[in-house]
Amino acid sequence: xxxxSQHNHHVILSEAASLExxxxxxYGGTVNLFWYVQYPGQHLQLLLKYFSGDPLVKGIKGFEAExxxxxxxxxxxxxxxxxxxxxxxxxxxxxxxxxxxxxGTTVTxxx
Amino acid sequence: xxxxxxxxxxxVIGTGKKITLECSQTMGHDKMYWYQxxxxxxxxxxxxxxxxxxxEKGDLSSESTVSRIRTEHxxxxxxSARPSxxxxxxxxxxxxxxxxxxxxxxxxxxxxxxxxx
Numbered sequence: 001x002x003x004x005s006q007h008n009h010h011v012i013l014s015e016a017a018s019l020e021x022x023x024x025x026x027y028g029g030t031v032n033l034f035w036y037v038q039y040p041g042q043h044l045q046l047l048l049k050y051f052s053g054d055p056l057v058k059g060i061k062g063f064e065a066e067x068x069x070x071x072x073x074x075x076x077x078x079x080x081x082x083x084x085x086x087x088x089x090x091x092x093x094x095x096x097x098x099x100x101x102x103x104g105t106t107v108t109x110x111x
Numbered sequence: 112x113x114x115x116x117x118x119x120x121x122x123v124i125g126t127g128k129k130i131t132l133e134c135s136q137t138m139g140h141d142k143m144y145w146y147q148x149x150x151x152x153x154x155x156x157x158x159x160x161x162x163x164x165x166x167e168k169g170d171l172s173s174e175s176t177v178s179r180i181r182t183e184h185x186x187x188x189x190x191s192a193r194p195s196x197x198x199x200x201x202x203x204x205x206x207x208x209x210x211x212x213x214x215x216x217x218x219x220x221x222x223x224x225x226x227x228x
Binding site for chain 1: 152
């Protein structure tokens, strides 16, 4: 069975600070990895995804994530956050046919 | 515009009532899913469907049932609601595509927040 672990439950930071959210998964085979974001009052939407190739993937709104296979990790980063990045972020993985989510990290950016 | 819709967005109902949460998508996707999410917790898959007349139970045991009579429609029903069913229910869809970049990407609806008194 696959599982996803997100390291931080709630992160609070100031505008222009750098953000890194940790995500580790457990699954022995080939995986597809995702980061989803849910802004207040909005749908869950895809931020970025990794299927194969370059382990450094770039998503929308200046986010990027790096897949490190040896560490079973897929950490999300943004060099300089904005107030509008306040949201809940979910890491997800498909190993077998099912999408498994982490518990989510609430990010609060203070102006 | 292609999208995925859920109704109602919010529902407060008494114990013992039968309820149906609606989910429709206009994206032509063959796969559809129902997730349950409690505050601060991960999403748990409760039902999924690979196409018309296909339904399967997910990881989290649920007393709800689903049906898939039409490709675009995947309603979830609770025959007798209980306070333990209070949660947010998210519907999603995806398509099995020849393009690797589309494979397995799931699109989510806005969710239904259910409160059972």
